[in-house]
Amino acid sequence: MADNETYISDLSQIIEIKPADSFIVETTEGTKRILWQDIIVGQDNVDFYNLITQNEVDILTLSANQLTLSGEVAELSTTVTSITSDNTLRDQYGWAYIEFDELGSITLTTSSQNVESIVAQNVGGGLGAVKINVPTGTVNFQNAQIQVTLNFSISGNNFNSNICSLSPAIFERGDDYFIVGANAIFQEIVSTSALQTASFSSDLQSRVVQTGSTSTTTPTLSIAGVGGGDISPFVVTNVSPSTITINYQGENASISTTSLTYDYQSVTKLTSGPVLASEDGGNTQGLNIQFRW
Numbered sequence: 008m009a010d011n012e013t014y015i016s017d018l019s020q021i022i023e024i025k026p027a028d029s030f031i032v033e034t035t036e037g038t039k040r041i042l043w044q045d046i047i048v049g050q051d052n053v054d055f056y057n058l059i060t061q062n063e064v065d066i067l068t069l070s071a072n073q074l075t076l077s078g079e080v081a082e083l084s085t086t087v088t089s090i091t092s093d094n095t096l097r098d099q100y101g102w103a104y105i106e107f108d109e110l111g112s113i114t115l116t117t118s119s120q121n122v123e124s125i126v127a128q129n130v131g132g133g134l135g136a137v138k139i140n141v142p143t144g145t146v147n148f149q150n151a152q153i154q155v156t157l158n159f160s161i162s163g164n165n166f167n168s169n170i171c172s173l174s175p176a177i178f179e180r181g182d183d184y185f186i187v188g189a190n191a192i193f194q195e196i197v198s199t200s201a202l203q204t205a206s207f208s209s210d211l212q213s214r215v216v217q218t219g220s221t222s223t224t225t226p227t228l229s230i231a232g233v234g235g236g237d238i239s240p241f242v243v244t245n246v247s248p249s250t251i252t253i254n255y256q257g258e259n260a261s262i263s264t265t266s267l268t269y270d271y272q273s274v275t276k277l278t279s280g281p282v283l284a285s286e287d288g289g290n291t292q293g294l295n296i297q298f299r300w
Contacts, residue, residue, distance in 0.1 A: 101146075103296040105137055109284040113137070114291065121145065128178075128186050136178055136188025136282075139296060148185045151300035153177055155187045157282070158293035169195045173282065175294075187296060189282050195273045 021028075026044035033039075053059070101121030106114050116125045121141055128136040155175035173189040284292045 100297075100299050101141065102298070103139055105294045105296070107282045107284060107292045107294070111283050128188070136176075136186050137294065138184055138186045139298075140184045143183050145183060146298075146300045147182050148180045148298070148300070149182070151180075151185075151298055153180075153185055153187065154297045156295045157189060158295070159284075159290065169193070171283070185298070187294070189294075193275045195275070197273055 024043050026042065028043045029040045030043065030046070031038060032041055101119045103116065103118040103122050103125060105116050105125060108114050113125075113127050118125060118139075122139060123142050124138075124140045126138045126140070128138045155177065157173055157175055160174070161170055161172055172192045172194065174191075175187065176190045177185060177187050179186040282292055282294055284290060
């Protein structure tokens, strides 16, 4: 009997269980054979089922969190794009502030990082502008927006009543620079004398009349720009002999003269004028410049 016994250790070893392989199972209905591919392990036969269930819940939660995070990432991406766009616009902006004294000389300059230099320029009749330079290749000012304002629209001389009305102006645009300043209208108060009337005395005049006749004449005097006037006497009557020559000087032929002195305002448009301090001398003129491209 001992020779017919077979032990498990005596059986040949296989590498894997294939679907068509069978198991021998002892059931209440007897010993049965079941294919490996038909084996079903129920929940009650899995001692780590609760762990699997919890992992499933965690996986579903993680999936929902991932969807939420994906939406937040998309929103964040939009925000980053908007911030990038804002930064781009911010980089495409520059400004400068320049102060001038009563002689039109620059006394102070402040500017943004997009301004490389500020240089005084002679435009037209005198110092009336500044040249704003930016780094080469940064801006093409041919199409850029440039805004210029003045702290005071009227500049003047402290020693007389002359004033100069200023208006901001852009004189030149280049690839990486522009020149700005002010156009000027100079208003000057002056005095002059004008001839009001003229002086004139008539020459000796003669008239021939007959005896017994009555002759009436009214000589006149006319001066250009003044007008006309009668000369007296104007009646000659009852004279003898038969003809006589009467000489007379006109009584109203002398016209008095007077002159009038008056002030008037002379207005001269200048191509450009100095950007001076305000007319009261107590304030410094400021030139405010902003540009965007």
